[in-house]
Amino acid sequence: EPEVTQTPSHQVTQMGQEVILRCVPISNHLYFYWYRQILGQKVEFLVSFYNNEISEKSEIFDDQFSVERPDGSNFTLKIRSTKLEDSAMYFCASSSNTYQPQHFGDGTRLSIL
Amino acid sequence: ELKVEQNPLFLSMQEGKNYTIYCNYSTTSDRLYWYRQDPGKSLESLFVLLSNGAVKQEGRLMASLDTKARLSTLHITAAVHDLSATYFCAVTGTGNMLTFGGGTRLMVKP
Incomplete structure (x- = not known):
């Protein structure tokens, strides 16, 4: 079954640094x-x-947040200058239309030090 | 602002018992979803409910929707340990964003 994939699974970053979380949604x-x-x-x-x-x-x-779809497959979330309170699990999701369920990836655990 | 409330927040039950989780939401919505989350894992879609009176069943789980009461229920029949997880309901407002309830952590004891 197709799935949403996210990388990395865990990201540790110093406060104030930029971070990019990556996602590959389901292809269609x-x-x-x-x-x-x-x-x-x-x-x-x-x-x-x-x-x-x-x-x-x-x-x-x-x-501080931005999103981008740089090519036909990736979907990214950028946090420009991270804060301690940005520490969380970030989930990417995709859906084929607005009524079908959103399919979630396994998440990226972001830890800000 | 759309608000979604679930109760109970925590449920400990014996195997073989039945129980119901409730999900109330504050404004009109035409889409309600139930998700399951295992610890440290992603959210798995269980049910999509799109109309008043909709009922969906999968195994020991049955979900229903009453749009007039703004209430959905997730009924568990003869619980088994494998159903232990956190269950979330989520509702869409005017767009596609999901507003989640606080989750119900279900623990099924042998």
Whole structure:
């Protein structure tokens, strides 16, 4: 069964550094998403992406965050200057249309020191 | 602002017992999803509920949706240890973003 793949599985970064999280969505999916889950808390929406542009973003997704689809397969989340509170599990998801379930990757655990 | 609340937050039950998890949401939505998450793992899609009165069943799990009451239930029949996990409901608002409930951590004891 096709799946969403994310790399790296764990990223440790010094506060203030830039980090890029990578995702390969399911190949025939058109909608892409990033979510995060702080340890022990609920899953929170960050951003959705369709047709090469952001379609929705949450209050969490401020100017420090950006997304990009640099080629036909990858979907990236960049955090420009990381803060301690950015430490979380970041999940990428994709869906074929707006009614089908979003399929989640295994996540990248981001630890900011 | 769309809010999604689940209860209970934690559920410890014996194998063979039945129980129901509740998911309430605050504004109109036409899509409700149930996901399962094992510790340290990703979210696995269980059910998609798209209309009032929708009922979906898979094995020992059955999900239903009442859009008028803004309520979905996930019913567990004759629980087994393998069902131990955290279960999330998630609702879409005006767009495609999922708003998740706080999760119900289910522990099934032998």
